[in-house]
Amino acid sequence: MSTLLESIFSVEFFFAVLRVSTPLIFPALGVAITAMSGNINIGLEGIMLIAAFTGVIVSIYTESLMLALLAGVASGVFFGAALGYFHLKLKADIILAAVALNFLASGLTIFLLIVITGGRNTSALRSLTFPSFNIPVLQSIPVLGPILSGHNIMTYVAFLSVFVYYVVLFKTPLGLRIRAVGQNPDAARSVGINVDRVKLYALMISGVFGALGGLYLSMGYVSWFSRDMVAGRGFIAVAAATMGGNLSFGTLLGSMLFGLVNTATIYISSLDIPSDLVQSIPYLATVIVLAIYSARNFAPRKRRAVSTHHGENEHHEKKP
Amino acid sequence: MQRFLLKNFDAVRTAIAILIGMLICVLLIILVSSSPGDSISIFLFGPFSSQRTIASIFEIxxxxxxxxxxxxxxxxxxxxxxxxxxxxxxxxxxxxxxxxxxxxxxxxxxxxxxxxxxxxxxxxxxxxxxxxxxxxxxxxxxxxxxxxxxxxxxxxxxxxxxxxxxxxxxxxxxxxxxxxxxxxxxxxxxxxxxxxxxxxxxxxxxxxxxxxxxxxxxxxxxxxxxxxxxxxxxxxxxxxxxxxxxxxxxxxxxxxxxxxxxxxxxxxxxxxxxxxxxxxxxxxxxxxxxxxxxxxxxxxxxxxxxxxxxxxxxFELVLVIQSAIILLITARAFLSQWEARMVIRQATEEAES
Known part of the structure; x- marks a missing residue:
């Protein structure tokens, strides 16, 4: 047990937690913003994959990090908008459309990868990567410095995105509309809000977040693209956002909980602890949290329960 | 004909979606293959080429x-x-x-x-x-x-x-x-x-x-x-x-x-x-x-x-086609205008006769 504690409470461990959490925070924010507009978005898996692929290819052909970033984000937004087009305009169920788009992303990226490289040796494609970044004053502080400083720049962008998410959702007219549409689309429509357009915007913003997560994966976390490299992170994001009640700080904590557990399983795999079971805990916890949320909303005194629920949300939101 | 189409419109829609999916597939093969004709026939008829492949279909x-x-x-x-x-x-x-x-x-x-x-x-x-x-x-x-x-x-x-x-x-x-x-x-x-x-x-x-x-x-x-x-x-x-x-x-x-x-x-x-x-x-x-x-x-x-x-x-061509097909089928509004036009035409014809 002491070796476990030693290895877990080390600087490297917490550094790794931040690193592993980064590609979860981005898509979780994407899930959260669509959830706020009243849709469940399980398409982040595909959005991340497309962006990860686009980033790598563009960075290799243009040798420009900036263009890779822009192209990657554009591909994510396009993908989010495509999901919106099929759901809102062509009246497809959003869950099924997202499943289809995830398949499309998986197939299309590998198909193009093989076509572009003309062969099977796809790992030969070395992508440019986003730089790491030392925070000037912070890095010299003991313990805290080595944990927080020296990360890939996208990790800091991820934390910044949490703040951006909060501002967009709670301090801008668009955010107000998104929340209004999510809580009661009919009421929103009655005051002249174009419900479909607001939902489309939410999906496109989720495309931005998802794309950043995907770009980090292929151009920071590693420096190449590989088959289905997102590996379920888009689905974990649904869990993380749900756990955090789709609020900014909650979603961050939810993502980091999954990051923590995933890192811990790597560290304890050498010890005599069933790491498979440990890994299942956050998912079980999500089911339980979700059940409690909905049980509260479903209580007989429904109206009161709902209003206090949202009152608490506001309270939480002011903290960060 | 029109009546038949309307009566089985869901089936027609599904068939059209599958057809479009297969067309996309042929198009992609033409784009990427050095011998498209062979590749297309391998894809379409290969599954029936031997007992082994036919069996595979059912195993999958x-x-x-x-x-x-x-x-x-x-x-x-x-x-x-x-x-x-x-x-x-x-x-x-x-x-x-x-x-x-x-x-x-x-x-x-x-x-x-x-x-x-x-x-x-x-x-x-x-x-x-x-x-x-x-x-x-x-x-x-x-x-x-x-x-x-x-x-x-x-x-x-x-x-x-x-x-x-x-x-x-x-x-x-x-x-x-x-x-x-x-x-x-x-x-x-x-x-x-x-x-x-x-x-x-x-x-x-x-x-x-x-x-x-x-x-x-x-x-x-x-x-x-x-x-x-x-x-x-x-x-x-x-x-x-x-x-x-x-x-x-x-x-x-x-x-x-x-x-x-x-x-x-x-x-x-x-x-x-x-x-x-x-x-x-x-x-x-x-x-x-x-x-x-x-x-x-x-x-x-x-x-x-x-x-x-x-x-x-x-192989991943298949994933592309199957997702295109299910996207079109889940899109409830896909071809709905065509259906609406046919309904109106049929109604007017019936009213006139």
């Missing part, structure tokens, strides 16, 4: 019929239970554990294993089902989470208690012979599971379209409010739907182990649960059409394998 289709039929029941009640993947996986793990630790003559063993795995799968489906029925918890999210729980719990069970350390990699012990579904065509792996799958599909068809509960399930799917005011117990319907979906999908997982692998060898979710979503959509959530859709998907997959073996076109 068998587990997907189970998950597809299971999901059709859920989708008909508008329950977007996407947990077939998890049910499929964990039931196979639990079923393997049961099969490995018991021994009896095959005519007891096989039915008992199917019973145990069906029951377990049903219980697994009951979790999101109860939460949905009782608290209106989104079954999409809970089922998605339970997929991961299934993966890790299944790995834990197999790797810690039933792992065959004599084998070079992470697999369970071999099933006893009494638990194997026999293969009945020489030099293929087609096993009795395919018959079982079709029996389940026919039963599901009968259940959905010719029983009272089936009617209630479809009514809840069409309009839950109407169903509730019409005196249907929506709580009960949702519970039944989830139990059945979990049970059938789970049984499919165990059948796949008993017929094809003969030991549990999945270190990751195998994907047949998601394939079930595809065939449920292509089969328009009708159990009998789902059988055809699963065979079609098997045909596409074998065509893709042939491409990989014999041409310069990647």
């Amino acid at each position: 289709a068998t587990p997907i019929i189970f998950t597809g039929v299971a999901l059709s029941i859920a989708f008909q009640a508008e329950q977007f239970y996407i947990g077939a993947e998890g049910a499929f996986y964990i039931t196979a793990a639990v079923g393997t554990a049961f099969a490995v630790s018991t021994s009896m003559p095959w005519f007891f063993h096989i039915p008992l294993i199917l019973l145990v795995s069906g029951t377990f799968g049903g219980l697994w489906g009951l979790i999101p089902g109860y939460l949905k029925a009782r608290f209106n918890t989104s079954e999409v999210v809970t089922a998605l989470m339970l997929n991961f729980v299934a993966l890790y719990a299944g790995l834990y069970l197999i790797n810690n208690f039933f792992r065959d350390r004599a084998a070079g990699f992470m697999v369970s012990f071999r099933l006893p012979e009494s638990a194997e579904l026999p293969r009945f065509i020489d030099r293929t792996r087609i096993h009795w599971g395919v018959v079982l799958a079709i029996v389940v599909a026919v039963w599901a068809y009968y259940f959905l379209y010719h029983t009272r509960t089936g009617y209630e399930i479809r009514t809840v799917g069409h309009n839950p409010k109407f169903a509730r005011f019409g005196g249907i117990n929506v709580f009960k319907v949702i519970i039944i739907v989830h139990i059945l979906t979990g049970a059938i999908a789970g049984m499919g997982g165990m059948v796949e182990i008993m017929g094809i692998h003969r030991r549990f060898n999945w270190q990751d979710l195998p994907g047949q649960g998601w394939d079930g979503v595809i065939v449920a959509i292509i089969g328009r959530m009708h159990p009998l059409y789902v059988v055809a859709a699963a065979i079609f998907l098997g045909y596409l997959r074998v065509g893709g394998q042939q491409l990989r073996l014999m041409s310069d076109v990647p």
